[in-house]
Amino acid sequence: MKKRVLALALCGCLALTGCSAMLERSYESTAAHVDKPVTAEDSSVLRVENYQELVSAVLYLVTQCQEEGAIQLYDYQGDVERDLTDACLEVAKEDPLGAYAVDYIKHEYTRVVSYYQATVSIRYRRTPEQVRSIVNVTGASAIRDQLQDALAAFSSEVVLRVAYFAEDEASIAQLIRQAYYDTPVAALGMPASEITLYPDSGSQRVVEILLTYPEESEALWRKSDLLSAQAGTISAAFRGLDARSTALRAASELRGYAAYDPEGGSTAYDALVGGSANAEGLALAYELLCQQADVTCEVVEGTRLGQSWFWNVVQTSSGERLYLDAVYGDGLLHTDQELAVVGYQWADAPAELSGAAG
Numbered sequence: 001m002k003k004r005v006l007a008l009a010l011c012g013c014l015a016l017t018g019c020s021a022m023l024e025r026s027y028e029s030t031a032a033h034v035d036k037p038v039t040a041e042d043s044s045v046l047r048v049e050n051y052q053e054l055v056s057a058v059l060y061l062v063t064q065c066q067e068e069g070a071i072q073l074y075d076y077q078g079d080v081e082r083d084l085t086d087a088c089l090e091v092a093k094e095d096p097l098g099a100y101a102v103d104y105i106k107h108e109y110t111r112v113v114s115y116y117q118a119t120v121s122i123r124y125r126r127t128p129e130q131v132r133s134i135v136n137v138t139g140a141s142a143i144r145d146q147l148q149d150a151l152a153a154f155s156s157e158v159v160l161r162v163a164y165f166a167e168d169e170a171s172i173a174q175l176i177r178q179a180y181y182d183t184p185v186a187a188l189g190m191p192a193s194e195i196t197l198y199p200d201s202g203s204q205r206v207v208e209i210l211l212t213y214p215e216e217s218e219a220l221w222r223k224s225d226l227l228s229a230q231a232g233t234i235s236a237a238f239r240g241l242d243a244r245s246t247a248l249r250a251a252s253e254l255r256g257y258a259a260y261d262p263e264g265g266s267t268a269y270d271a272l273v274g275g276s277a278n279a280e281g282l283a284l285a286y287e288l289l290c291q292q293a294d295v296t297c298e299v300v301e302g303t304r305l306g307q308s309w310f311w312n313v314v315q316t317s318s319g320e321r322l323y324l325d326a327v328y329g330d331g332l333l334h335t336d337q338e339l340a341v342v343g344y345q346w347a348d349a350p351a352e353l354s355g356a357a358g
Contacts, residue, residue: 045070051078054087058105058120062091062098065128073109073116080109080116088120096161097134099198100206101126130159134206138163140175143207147179150209152186154217158209165205169195172207181299184268184288185228189214227269227288234272235292243295244322244333247314250289251324251331258285260327282326283310290314302346304328311344 037046037057046057048071061069073080088105091098098105103125109118124131135146137160150158167175172195180187194210213220234257238249258271264278271277271285283299290297296315300323303309311325314333322333323344336349 045072047072047074049073049075051083051087054083055090058087058091059095059098061120061122062095062102063131065124065131066122067124068119068121071118071120073118074114076116080118084109084118084120094199094202096198096202096204096206097131100134100159100208101131130157134159134161136161136163140167140171143167143172144175144179144182147176147209148182150211151176151179151191152183154186154213154220156211156213156217158207158211160207160209162205162207163203165203165207167207169197172209176209176211181284181287181301184284184291184299185231186220186224187284188220188223188227188267188269223269223273226273230272231268231285231288231292235289239293241293243315243317246293246295247290247297247316247322247324247333248331250286250293250295251326251329254282254286254289254326255331258282279327280310283312286312286324286326300346300348302344302349304345305343309344311339 037048037053037060046060046069048054048057054071054073057069057071076083084107088107092102092105093099101124103123105120105122107118107120109116111117135158137143137146139162143160143162146160147158173193176193177190180190191211191213193212196208198206198208215223234253235250237253238246241249254271257275258281259276260278260282261276262278264270264276264281265274266278266280266284268277268281268285268288270281272288277285280299287297287299290312298313300311300313301309302311304311304325309325311323311327311329313321313323315321322335323339324331324333325339325344340349
């Protein structure tokens with residue numbers, strides 16, 4: 001697996017639409033961006049006639065990572081000094097990109113016969129590479145997809161510009177957790193995360209996520225490569241079967257390679273390479289084997305008889321969602337009703353099953 005670079009042109013807007021990891025992801029791109037303002041005779045000078053154009057001109061300089069820019073104000077009816085100050089503050093404090101990337105913006109201007117000549121100076125607290133690597137997304141599903149890609153590459157930094165933002169730090173942390181369990185070949189220890197939102201409120205935000213992994217990236221890549229190779233070898237025995245048969249065969253093969261150890265490791269690497277793991281590690285290993293055989297599978301986190309537990313849900317060819325516990329299960333696929341009756345509880349269980357185990 002090679003590192004994937006999360007980089008898109010800043011002025012483009014990529015809207016990713018998706019549903020849960022049980023369904024096929026889809027992507028849609030749109031053309032929303034900051035248009036370049038009209039230029040004067042000198043193409044390096046921007047020309048504006050009102051306050052909104054002035055804000056757009058200052059923001060354009062930020063999108064281009066320019067440290068200084070010239071703006072000419074023609075036929076301007078507002079208070080030039082006040083509007084320049086307000087426009088610079090609006091970009092630096094209220095626009096998501098400005099709030100993330102800019103330290104401060106200052107300006108000066110002079111009157112030149114029929115227009116005002118303004119010079120805007122910008123000091124950044126991010127590098128041009130950081131600014132240009134921001135990925136534009138829409139919605140929680142797209143955030144989760146980008147996080148999954150980042151975790152698969154053991155990336156230490158993810159910066160997203162989110163349209164129609166409806167999340168907070170806690171919900172972003174939960175999406176990181178979900179993305180981790182969606183990526184068993186790279187789930188080699190839950191990374192610690194530091195999440196910052198820019199600005200403090202608004203319908204569009206820049207989300208900065210810093211990830212710290214339990215090991216150095218080189219060690220993680222070595223483990224991931226070994227794990228992928230081992231999973232590929234094991235899954236070769238049941239590739240090409242229908243989804244239900246694959247799910248059952250994967251469980252049988254897993255039992256032959258990994259023993260349950262309640263005090264064991266919690267990764268698929270522990271299970272398939274080390275030979276033993278706890279419930280979390282076995283669930284991740286089972287998910288990876290199913291993925292290798294192109295069967296949709298997820299890790300389910302919940303409780304079993306009141307104790308924290310992990311198991312799996314697979315999707316059959318007919319679209320039915322069935323469950324399997326790689327530890328205490330009987331090697332068969334079960335419905336949600338059957339699991340609830342014997343003491344399993346989880347967040348997505350149908351409401352009518354709440355308390356069924358009691």
